[in-house]
Amino acid sequence: MNNVNGSTQQQTWSQVDDYLNALLIPSDSLLEQALRTNTEAGLPAHDVAPNQGRLLQLLLQIQGATRVLEIGTLGGYSTIWMARALPEHGRIVTLEAEPRHAEMAQANLTRAGLMHKIDLRVGPALTTLPDIQEEYREPFDFIFIDADKPSNPDYLRWALRLARPGSLIIGDNIVRDGEVINADSTDNRVKGVQSFLKLIADNPRLEATALQTVGSKGYDGFVIARVLDSPTAK
Numbered sequence: 016m017n018n019v020n021g022s023t024q025q026q027t028w029s030q031v032d033d034y035l036n037a038l039l040i041p042s043d044s045l046l047e048q049a050l051r052t053n054t055e056a057g058l059p060a061h062d063v064a065p066n067q068g069r070l071l072q073l074l075l076q077i078q079g080a081t082r083v084l085e086i087g088t089l090g091g092y093s094t095i096w097m098a099r100a101l102p103e104h105g106r107i108v109t110l111e112a113e114p115r116h117a118e119m120a121q122a123n124l125t126r127a128g129l130m131h132k133i134d135l136r137v138g139p140a141l142t143t144l145p146d147i148q149e150e151y152r153e154p155f156d157f158i159f160i161d162a163d164k165p166s167n168p169d170y171l172r173w174a175l176r177l178a179r180p181g182s183l184i185i186g187d188n189i190v191r192d193g194e195v196i197n198a199d200s201t202d203n204r205v206k207g208v209q210s211f212l213k214l215i216a217d218n219p220r221l222e223a224t225a226l227q228t229v230g231s232k233g234y235d236g237f238v239i240a241r242v243l244d245s246p247t248a249k
């Protein structure tokens with residue numbers, strides 16, 4: 016698909032991201048090095064884009080978050096963005112199933128001088144979440160769900176258990192080239208996202224919106240939900 020400039024849509028999206036990021040996002044050698052390290056180690060390029068990382072930061076700051084839960088660490092790129100936005104006493108619990116990914120994350124976060132704010136747990140999140148509930152008595156202010164999509168409905172249930180009124184829950188990758196509207200999809204990732212969105216929609220403790228995004232990471236989107244003080248009728 017060509018646009019007026021003769022480039023493909025994806026090229027235009029990437030060029031516009033480059034333009035916006037160059038304008039608005041100070042270049043940061045540690046973040047760039049983390050991405051390079053992840054690529055060289057053959058990790059999937061599923062890290063958030065720089066402008067998305069910046070959005071996570073801004074949301075954390077607006078929220079005044081000090082306790083963050085991330086499900087899906089990969090090489091710690093999104094973790095670095097979020098850790099930077101936290102006060103010194105802030106903490107991110109980040110969950111990663113793949114030991115090799117967690118190793119890269121540990122190296123990247125250590126190089127960035129952020130490991131003192133991080134509790135990185137290796138193992139399938141549904142196995143480590145009960146430990147987190149046991150060990151962390153205070154609720155999380157901000158929960159970023161970005162791991163295996165078939166488990167999203169379970170992650171939402173955990174997020175609700177670990178949140179407080181006013182907490183934010185962000186879910187990444189909810190559009191996936193528009194596949195989310197395919198009601199006949201047999202892809203467990205798509206079905207996971209559809210059930211996740213339906214659970215959010217139907218939950219009287221949540222108010223939410225979702226946005227489609229285009230950019231260097233293609234066509235996708237995210238959902239933002241806020242835990243209410245008192246349940247609404249739905």
Ligand code: SAH
Binds near residue numbers: 089090
């Ligand atoms: N948040 C990261 C990207 C995460 S990619 C960033 O933006 O930089 C998704 C990650 O979830 C992968 O590293 C994958 O190994 C991990 N994952 C997959 N299944 C998981 C599970 N059951 N529990 C925890 N992590 C899982």
Ligand code: DHB
Binds near residue numbers: 062161188
């Ligand atoms: C996938 C996962 C992600 O978290 C992401 O941002 C992009 C792709 C995936 O599993 O394909």
Ligand code: MG
Binds near residue numbers: 062161187188
């Ligand atoms: Mg993602």
